[in-house]
Amino acid sequence: MVSAIVTARATTVDYSRRMPVLLDLRGAKSSDVTIGTSPISELQACLHSLAEPDHHLDSQSWLMKIDASLPRELRHRLTRFAPLWARRRCRLLLPLSPPLDVEVETEIDRVAHLPEQAFVEAAAYAIQGGSFDPRGAVTRPDEFIAACEARSFSRGELARSLTDDPEAFRGILVRTLEDSVEEFFAKEWGRIQSRLRDEADQTRSRLHGLPLAELISSVSPAARPVQDGRGVRFDKLQNLTVPLRGNHIFLVPSVHGRPHLIVRGEPGFPVVVNYPVAWRGQPPSIDEVRRRLTVLSDPARLNLCRHLVNEAITTSDLARRTNMTRPQVSRHLAQLRSAGLLTSERSGRYVYHRVDVQHLMQIGVELLRVIVR
Structure with a gap:
């Protein structure tokens, strides 16, 4: 304020x-x-x-x-x-x-x-x-x-x-x-x-x-x-x-x-x-918070998050579960990653993706901060 x-x-x-x-x-x-x-x-x-x-x-x-x-x-x-x-x-x-x-x-x-x-x-x-x-x-x-x-x-x-x-x-x-x-x-x-x-x-x-x-x-x-x-x-x-x-x-x-x-x-x-004073890193700008909310507002990406919140899943498995092509899933995952909401880890020949729950929860706190600032 x-x-x-x-x-x-x-x-x-x-x-x-x-x-x-x-x-x-x-x-x-x-x-x-x-x-x-x-x-x-x-x-x-x-x-x-x-x-x-x-x-x-x-x-x-x-x-x-x-x-x-x-x-x-x-x-x-x-x-x-x-x-x-x-x-x-x-x-x-x-x-x-x-x-x-x-x-x-x-x-x-x-x-x-x-x-x-x-x-x-x-x-x-x-x-x-x-x-x-x-x-x-x-x-x-x-x-x-x-x-x-x-x-x-x-x-x-x-x-x-x-x-x-x-x-x-x-x-x-x-x-x-x-x-x-x-x-x-x-x-x-x-x-x-x-x-x-x-x-x-x-x-x-x-x-x-x-x-x-x-x-x-x-x-x-x-x-x-x-x-x-x-x-x-x-x-x-x-x-x-x-x-x-x-x-x-x-x-x-x-x-x-x-x-x-x-x-x-x-x-x-x-x-x-x-x-x-920033305690754990500088708080995001209102434009950064708006971008993260925009990323999550897409129905397909929000659906992916529902699959990724409980377990780590490969791109191919996500495509099968959501009836999307692998390129479509990859593009959505890239958007989630750019917003800091996705972690990916390689195990052997496969890459497993998962939603970063802590960062996802932090969006609500960040939204409150930019509203009341």
Whole structure:
């Protein structure tokens, strides 16, 4: 999932078409890029995973363990504040200012001391979901609350508590973040911090050898340079433009953020690209997933898979079983092999084929990743 706001908040979003988020690099330079880790971003990714576990199949065992260990009162607060990180990540829980690579306590302290209006607007945008100008939470609180109630009762209640007493709201949120660090995040951050630092170091080393657009695009298969290097396109369901001119951009890797890619560009804050680190190889692009689904959509190839899933079979035997010629079977097998779904092994004079069940099952996971990314 990608989240972003353009400088002109009145921009109309057409959700009927698949459109990109465009990072406009005109006037930007390499020195505008800062690469590093952000523990509060990773904490938000963990909280999102707890709120939306179906998006994070790779972390199911960890999520179940953490959820079972949470004190009841903290679980209640996490549920209450879940709109801040469930669908649209809250800008408060991404790095607010340089430097990166600081302790989580430092980043939480920045949230605690952000000017009140900036705090309210950032929280309001996440609570409502983006279709209401967050400045209205200060100037038109009743309309803001009604817009949130239209989404859900819990969002309406959270919006009301924000507008009624912003500092009390902030105090409870900060305490919730601090308690989450103590209960589970400090241990998890100790486990993954070195991996994230290694990823940041590798990305930083590429800065010297790549043009700016290629450097930013290199962090995700969902991104690519466009307009002769004057922009980066993120293939997502928003029609938004994020200008970089006169601003800084933070490239922040995430483990628990997989498979989501977050791009944020609210006025008054640095642009943030919070990108997932590949754990077992880089996730496929949407075009690669579409190609594998196309291969499987053919009735003849799908029928071959039904024969090949339980036993290894030769080309001749497959032709006999399916009433196809050997050349026809060979062509279909080549398509399955090109999609990474077939293994073949020679035994004497014969070659035996079999469906790679693990890769076949992985297609569902990959499809989910590209949908929610």
